[in-house]
Amino acid sequence: xxADTIRELIQSGLPGADxxxxxxxxxxxxxxxIAPQFTGRSLVQRHQQVYACLGERMRAExxxxxxRTLSPEEVHKPS
Numbered sequence: 001x002x003a004d005t006i007r008e009l010i011q012s013g014l015p016g017a018d019x020x021x022x023x024x025x026x027x028x029x030x031x032x033x034i035a036p037q038f039t040g041r042s043l044v045q046r047h048q049q050v051y052a053c054l055g056e057r058m059r060a061e062x063x064x065x066x067x068r069t070l071s072p073e074e075v076h077k078p079s
Contacts, residue, residue: 034069
């Protein structure tokens with residue numbers, strides 16, 4: 001498994017998402033996912049949506065995935 005494959009799987013499952021994935025050891029990854037589908041969703045629901053995109057790979061091929069999930073509105077919200 002590599003970062004590009006994970007990015008493609010997430011983008012396929014969450015159309016319109018902006019996805020950035022880092023990780024070069026083949027098992028441990030970090031991802032930032034900005035998706036309109038996250039609007040109004042809890043953190044747990046957002047992570048479940050991402051895990052659904054990856055399916056069985058989360059158990060078999062990906063040892064760890066650190067997620068940061070945001071809606072587009074949260075990205076553009078002034079601090």
